[in-house]
Amino acid sequence: MERFQPDNTGEPAPRTHLVLVGIFIGLLGLAAMFVADLWGRVPAQPVIPPVDVKFLETTPWRQSYADMVAAKEDMSDFDCYACHEKGKPPPIRYDANQKIIIPKEHANIKMGHGNHDRNNLCYNCHNEANLVTLQVRDGRELKFDNSPPLCGSCHGPTYFDWENGAHGRTSGYWNTKQGATKRLQCVNCHNPHAPKIPTREPAPGPHSLHDAAAVAAGVKTNSH
Amino acid sequence: MVANNPPNASDKTSDRELTRRSFLRGSAAVSGVAALAASLSPLRELKDFTSTEQFLQKYYKELNPEDMQKVINRIEGEVQHQYGIRPHVRDLKPMDGVEFVYCLNLTRCIGCRKCVHACVAENNQSRSPEIQYIRVLKLPHGSLDLEKAEHRYDTKQVPEKGFFYMPIQCQQCKNPPCVKVCPVNATWQEKDGITVIDYDWCIGCRYCEAACPYWARRFNFAKPQIPKERLNPEMSYLGNRPRKQGVMEKCHFCIQRTRAGRYPACLEVCPVGARKFGNILDPNSEVSHILREKRVFIQLKEEMGTSPRFFYYFDK
Structure with a gap:
């Protein structure tokens, strides 16, 4: 088998030597960079901080009378x-617009019960004859810890x-054979004097980090 | 570098001489080996190899109780090794005479997204990168056009006037397209209606993600990151045990809670009681009452024929 031989089978020119060594070093360096994996590595994403624990809170917004008794809260407001x-109903005073004046002791x-003023009257619900109870229009007298029938x-x-579990928390x-279902009362969420639930701060939405397209399009996203 | 001498070198001095041919051959060999090493270099970052036990593990439905106990012991060991917390892993089976249904009151939902984060906390989803099972859509009143929905709303206060909010999660379809497309049967519907995933059987092909019309399935593109102090140690095999990179996951109605008789986490955290859950086969359950008495208006994307077990309803 005849191999191709260059004409000058003797000493290669020193210049050729130099070039070959240069190429060799270059290739070796390139290989070293490959091994060290100097580029092509995906940069690490910044870490998304975990959500504030206040958004994981399951306790109701308000305490009912029964909750306050159980938690041994200060009950002086209910005394x-x-x-x-006793036996002398506190009078209700009205301003010039026939709006009720809240005494400073009850400031x-x-x-704000309803969009009108017709229900903003103490004795629609409170019992003027016995202030520590509530009264229903049909004559029933209810304790503070049993307010849902009044509502x-x-x-x-x-x-x-x-009553059937379709409204309320x-x-x-869910399986009563395995444990108790806890159902909250009206006043655990609604303030009876102003039942409309106020607006709240929402928990953070999906983090923008992973939606590069949305960021590029300038969509306003959560930064926290 | 070893010089490869041409066989018919003319003189002795050229025996030790560097010829162009031998040089090229040698350097090609060196850079070839180096390139091979470089191409394999990502393997250096592999730390948690699949254990032999996991690799040889049988299909979920073929595991007998003793096998399952071994699998649970392995998972508990792995979690303890990774997080330093000994979890309580169970394999809860569906109950007889129970079919789960979820109802959501669109009149009540205020879009506070607490359900999203309670779900993440309960089900050990990755925090960074972020995986969330629930997506809360904000829609303008008078429309159910999902094209107009916005789930990245970032207002200071909710609810906003003129909008309603519609949380979407896995609808636990009676006719689930995700199950049909799975090439390895890693996801299936249990008899209580929950569609589950065996994370040890999933090959990560993401067909199910593509098949789902509700965008309910999530893929672990990266290794999930959960802060140790946020790990929920109460786990279930088909539920919230930590997932690995490259597998699918989705809402499973908090299987570790609901099969133990409890309510799902998203329901318990909902501050307005918009979420209702229970057994549809029990005529006295809350969900039965809702489906009988309330204006249950949709199964989402009804026309798909998926027949979800997730119902949206209105008051009034």
Whole structure:
């Protein structure tokens, strides 16, 4: 087998040597860079911080009377006859527009039951004859820890839904054989004096980090 | 470098001489080996190899109780090794006479996204990169055109006037397209209605993701990251045990809670009680009442014929 032989089979020119060695070193360097993986590595994504634990809170927004008793809260607000006199209903005062004037002792109460003023009257619900109870229009007298029937006396369909579990919060066990279903009362979510639920801060949405297209398009996204 | 001498070198001095041919051959060999090493170099980053036990593990439905116990012990060991917490892994089976249904009250939902994060916390989803099972859509009143939906809303306060909110998660279809397309049967529908995934059987082909009309399935593109202190140690094999890179996951109605009789995490955290869950086969359950009495208006994308077990309803 005859191999191709260059004409000058003797010494290669020193210049050729130099070039060959240069190429060799270049290739070796390139190989080293490959091994060290100096480029082509995907940059690490910044770490998304975990969500604030306040958004994981499952406790209801408000405490019912029964919750406050159970939690041994300060119940002095419910001790009506510490200030009021028994057997003497406190009078209700109105301003020039026939709006109720909240006395300064009850300044923490903000009236806002409905879009009209007709229901912003204390004795629609509170019992003027016995201030530590509530009264229903049909004559029933209810304790503070049993307020849902009072709400239900006006909000019938909602009360029906609540009784059947279609309205209101539940927690615990869906399977009553394995544990108790806890159902919250109206006042655990609604302030009876202003039942409309106020707006809230939403938890952060999907993080923009992983939607490069949206960022490029300038879509406003959560940065936290 | 070894010089490859031409066989018919004319003189002795050229025996040790570097010829162009031998040089090219040698350098090609060196750079070839180096390139091979470089191409294999990502393997250096592989730390958690699949254990032999996991590799040889049988299909979920073929595991007998003793096999399952071994699998659970392996998973508990792996989680403890990775997170330093000994989890409680169970394999809860569907109950007789139970079919789960979810109802969501669109009149009540305020779009606060607490369900999204309660779900992430309960089900050990990756925090970074982020995986979330629930997507809350914001839609203008008077329309159910999902094209107008926005799920990246970033307002200071919710709800906004003129909009309603529609959370979407796995609809647990009665006729699930995701199950049909799975080439390896790694996902299937259980008799209580939950479509589950065996993370050890999934090959990560993402066919199910493409088949799902609700965008309910999520893929672990990267290794999931969960802070140790946020790990939920109460786990289930088909549910919230930590996933690995390259597998699908999705909402499973909190299988580790609901098969133990409890409500799902998204329901318990909902501050307005818009979410309702229960057994449709029990005529006295909340969901039965809702489906009988309320204006249950849609199964989402009804025309797909998927027949979801997730119902949206209205008050009034």
